[in-house]
Amino acid sequence: MTKDYELMVIYSPKLSSEEVERLNETILTQIKDNGGEIIKTDVWGRRYLAYQINKHNEGYxxxxxxxxxxTSIKNVKSAFNINEQILRYMVVAKES
Incomplete structure (x- = not known):
């Protein structure tokens, strides 16, 4: 069963904006490779964090x-857990 998802990702501030863009494209490619369809991406940019994460006060x-x-969301999530440039992520299934 296909569901709509929202994925919020906070990337390390050590990266340049170009590197973050490439990393996000890599994540979108992983979603597509698992049979997903990208609807859209909103770039919020570099912002202060509410609390420190891995000694960082900011993130993209x-x-x-x-x-x-x-059934494919677990495969996608496992790729996020091994990437050290991702400070935090959250996947939420939108209600129909």
Missing amino acids: YYLNYFKLES
């Missing part, structure tokens, strides 16, 4: 909207 915020089979 990206909000990605996509459709994906519910």
Whole structure:
């Protein structure tokens, strides 16, 4: 069953904006490779964090909207956990 998802990602501030853009494209490619469809991406840019994460006070915020089979979301999430340039992420299934 295909669901709509929102993915908020906070990337390390050590990266340049170009590197962050490439990293986000890599994540979107992983979603597509798992049968997903990208709806849109909102770039919030570099912002202060509410609290320190891994000794960082800032991060690059990206909000990605996509459709994906519910059985494939676990594969996509596992790729986020091993990437050290991602400070935090949250995937939320939107209600129909």
